[in-house]
Amino acid sequence: MDLCRKEVSKMFNSVGKRVPRYDGIGHVTGRTQYVSDVRMPDMLTCKTLRCPYHKARIKSIDVSEARKSSGVYAVITKDNVPHNLFAMVPDHHVLAEEITRYKGQNIAAVAAVSREAALDALAKIKIEYEELKPVIDPEEAIADGAPQVRPEGNNHLFDGTSLVRKIRRGNVEEGFKEADFIVEGRYTTPSQEHAPMETCCSVAYLDASGKLVIHSKAQGLYFAQGDLANVFQLPLNKLKFVGGTIGGGFGGMNSIHTDHIAGLLALATGKPVRFALTREEETLFSTIRSPWIFKIKDGIRKDGVITARHVEVLHDCGAYTELGLYAVEKNANLIAGANLIKNLAVDSRMVYTNKMPSGSMRGFGVNVGQYAEQVQLDRLARAVGISPMEIRFINAFHVGDKNHTGNELASVSTIETLQKVAAMSGQKLPEKYLAMSSDK
Amino acid sequence: MSVMSRILKFYLNGNLVHVAAGEADTLLDVLRDGLGLTSPKCGCNHGDCGACTVILNGYSAKSCTILALTAEGKNVWTVDGLANGDKLHPVQRAFHEYGAPQCGYCTPGMVMAAVAFLNHYPSPTESEVKEALSGNLCRCGGYKKYVQAVMAAARGEFGPLPEGSVENV
Amino acid sequence: MREYEYHAPESFESLVNLASGDGAEVRFLAGGTDLIPRISAEKNQIPYEKKLPMRIIYLGTLGLDKVTEEGERVTIGACCTLSSLLENEIVKTKMPALRDALSEMAGVSIRNTATIGGNIMNASPAADSVPPLLVLDAVCALRSASGERRVSLAEYFTGPGKTVAKPDEVLVSITVKPGPGGSSFKKLGRRKAETLSVVNAAVYLELRDGFCQSARVAVGSAAPTVVRCVDVEQALVGKKIDEGVVREASLLVTKAISPIDDIRSSAWYRARVAPIMVARAVLTAAGRKRG
Secondary structure (H helix, E strand, O other), X not given: OHHHHHHHHHHHHHOOOOOOOOOHHHHHHOOOOOHHHOOOOOOXXXXXXXXXXXXXXXXXXXXXXXXXXXXXXXXXXXXXXXXXXXXXXXXXXXXXOOEEOOXXXXXXXXXXXXXXXXXXXXXXXXXEEEEOOOOOOHHHHOOOOOOOOOOOOOXXXXXXXXXXXXXXXXXXXXXXHHXXXXXXXXXXXXXXXXXXXXXXXXXXXXXXXXXXXXXXXXXXXXXXXXXXXXXHOOOHHHEEEEOOOOOOOOOHHHOOOXXXXXXXXXXXXXXXXXXXXXXXXXXXXXXXXXXXXEEEEEEEOOOOOEEEEEEEEEEEEEOOOOOHHHHHHHHHHHOOOOEOOOOEEEEEEEEEOOOOOEOOOOOOOHHHHHHHHHHHHHHHHHHHOOOHHHHHHHHEOOOOOEOOOOOEOOOOOHHHHHHHHHHHOXXXXXXXXXXXXXXX | OOOOEEEXXXXXXXEEEEEEEEOOOEHHHHHHHHOOOOOOOOOOOOOOOOOOEEEEOOXXXXXXXXXXXXXXXXXXXXXXXOOEOOEOOHHHHHHHHOOOOXXXXXXXXXXXXXXXXXXXXXXXXXXXXHHXXXXXXXXXXXXXXXXXXXXXXXXXXXXXXXXXXXXXX | OOOEEEEOOOOHHHHHHHHOOOOOEEEEEOOOOOHHHHHHHHXXXXXXXXXXXXXXXXXXXXXXXXXXXXXXXXXXXXXXXXXXXXXXXXXXXXXXXXXXXXXXXXXXXXXXXXXXXXXXXXXXXXXXXXXXXXXXXXXEEEEEOOEEEEEEHXXXXXXXXXXXXXXXXXXXXXXXXXXXXXXXXXXXXXXXOOOOEEEEEEEEEEEEOOEEEEEEEEEEOOOOOOEXXXXXXXXXXXXXXXXXXXXXXXXXXXXXXXXXXXXXXXXXXXXXXXXXXXXXXXXXXXHOOOO
C-alpha cells in the first residue's frame, strides 16, 4: 500500500510540468519509422482495381491476361480470399462479390515488382459491369421502393428484428401536455474524412518460420489481428501484427483498409508486399464519419423546464456496417445531453446507402448528437425568453440523478462547468446560479 | 519495363550522391525509394501538405513538386543532415523541448521549412513565422507549439543559429 | 504506363529541335508545382488509354530568371520564382499590385519553386499574378523556331487552361510598364495561405489632386479568363476618389464577369464579393499614388 502511494505521488511529479516525449527526438531528427517507411528487400507493390460505379453487378471478370503481365507475382479476386468477410461487424467483403455496393470498393488486387507493373496489370483485367441504380440519400434509402443496397434491405435490423432502437423513459405524450411551448428542430451533419498526414499503409511478409507478419497502422491491433486471422483462415500463432508510431489515425485506423489485401498477397507470393493508399484513395474510399439526421421535438414549460423530448435519429451508415452500429448506440445513449429529462423517447435508425462505410472518428456518434442537442437548447431558450445559460442550469443533471438509460450518476459537473464557462467568457450569472452545485 | 531511368548526381546533406532516377520521378521518390532516406514524408504527393519539405539550394521546397532530374548538381538538405552527431540543430531542440510534434509525421518537413526560413530571416515576428510554416499541414493541430518553438529558436533559447546558409550547418 | 522523357536544353537552338515533338506530347517545365503533381497523379492511374510519350523540356537551364529595367519598361524572365520576385527591389517599389499578389500566392515553399511564367501558362482563371500584370499592361514574349512574337496579356488567354501560345512556343518573358500611378491587389481565398482565389482583383490608378485620370481594373476567378472591367474603369475616370464613388463604380464589375459554381465557391457568392474586392483594391491603390 505504501509502495503504491509512493508510486502515485511520483506520478504527480509530472503534472503541470513539461515532459519531453519519449519518441520526440526521433520525430525531430526524422529517424522515427512509420509504417509507410518500412522497406523490405525484394518488396512488391500492391495496387487494386476499384469499382467505378456506386453500385454495379460484376457480370464477368477475367484476370488471366493480368496474371501474365510483366513483373506480376499475383492477381487476386474474391475467389482467392479464404474467408471473404471482415470488419467489426463482419459483413464487409475484402474483395467485391457479384454486387458492388460503393464507388471505390476493391474488386481485384495485384502484387508486382513496381507500381507501374501493378497498374499495367490492372489495365489488363477484363471486367464487364452492369451499372445498377444506387441510393445515396439516407432519407431516400428508407423510403418504399428505394434501390436495395443489400439483399436483406436498406434498414439495419436491431437485434435482427427491429427497425428502431428505442430508449423510453417516463411518458412523452404526458410530458408534451405539460408543456407551454413545443419546439421542433431538424439537424444534419455531413461526411467527414479523418485526413491523417500518413495515408493507410501496410507491409506484409512471411518471416523465416512461415508466420505472416503485418506492419499495420491499426489503432486496435488485436481487433485487426483477430478479424484477419479469420479472413486468412490462419491460427493466431501464425499471424503477427507489428504496430508502432503512425502518422495519425483519428479513428480511421480502427477499420481495416490495407492490412487484409497486403496479407493475402504476401501469402500468395511469399514475398514482402507493400500496399499504401494514395491521398485520393484515402479521401474518397476509406471509412469516414458518416452523415446523420436528427429530428428533435421538445416540450418546455415557461419556467424553462424541459417536460418531454422525442428524438428521431437517422444514421447513414454507407454500404457496410463497419462501426456504424457502435456509433448509433453511443449516440442514442447521449443525445439527450447533460439534462434531466423525465419524459424521453429516442428512436434511432440506421440505413445503408451506396457510399463508403461509416467508421469511427473522434467521439463518433456523440459530438454530432451534441451539436444538434446544443443548438436545440439555444432555440428552447429563445422560445421561453431566457438566456442560453439559464436553460442549461435549470435542466442540468445533479449527482444521484438517473441518466437517460437509467444509470445513477455518481460524478456530475454540468453546473460547475457552466459556472466556469460563464466566468471565462465574462458573463455575469444571477446569484441563484452561482450558488448552485451538482450536489443536490 | 518501358520506364527509362538515368543517373542523377546531386549533393545530399553535403555529400555527392549518384542515384538512378526515372524521367518522371519526383525528388521525393528518389530520396525515399532510390536512396532509402525516409525522413521526407509523403502526405499528399500534390504539393499541398509540406511533409516532404527539403532545402534545395538554400530555399525550402516541397520535394514532391520537384522533378528529380532538375536537381542535377544542386544542394539538397534533409533533416538527416542537420544534427551534428548528437548535437541537435536549435530548431530541432526547440521542437522537442516545446513538445511540438504529436504524431510527428509532419515534423521533418516542418523542421526544414523553419530552418530555411530562419536562415533567411533570423529575427522574425510571430506572423512571419506563421506565414513561413503555412504550407506545412499538421493534422494533430500542433501549430501553436511549432510557432512558439520557432520563435524560441530565433531568440537563441536553444543556442545560436548556425551562421550562414544551410550548406554550412 | 506512358513513357516520359526529360530534357534540359542549355540553348534555344537545342530547345526548338526538341519542341517539335516528333510524336510526343511536349510539356515545358518551369517550376513544376502544377505539372509535377499532375504527372504523379497520372502515374497512379490505371493506364487504360494508350497515351503519347510525354516529353518534358526543362526551362530552368536557359537563364530566363532575370529582371531587367530599360527606360520605362521592366522585363521579367518567365522562370523567375515567385519568391525571387517578391524580394526584387524593382517589383517592390514599382509594382505594388504584383508584390501584393505574390505575397498571397501559395505558401513560402511553393513560392520558392513556382515561377511567374508557369502561373501565366497554366492559364487558370484564378491565377493571382495575372490581374496585376493585366492592369500593368503586360506584354508576353513567345519564342519558337520561327522567332519571337509579342502578345499583349489582354489577348493572351482564350479560356480556362488555354492560351494563344502554340505547342512549340515558349513564354520567355513578360514586359510591363509600371507607370506613374499606384496599384494594388486584393484576394479572397478560403483560407489565408496555400489557397486558390475565390475572387481576386487588381487595380492601377493615376490620380491628380484626388481626381482619377486613368484607371485599369481586372478581376480573376469570376469568368473563364481574368477580365478587364471597362465599366468600372469608366465610372472612376474623372471622379474624385472617395468611398461612395468607389462603392458605386465597383458594382459595375458584374457587367464584366460571368462567375460559376465550382468546388471553391458559388456564382452567387462570387458576384457579391467581386465588387467588394474591387472597391478595396481601388481604395488601396488610390492611397499608393506615386509621383
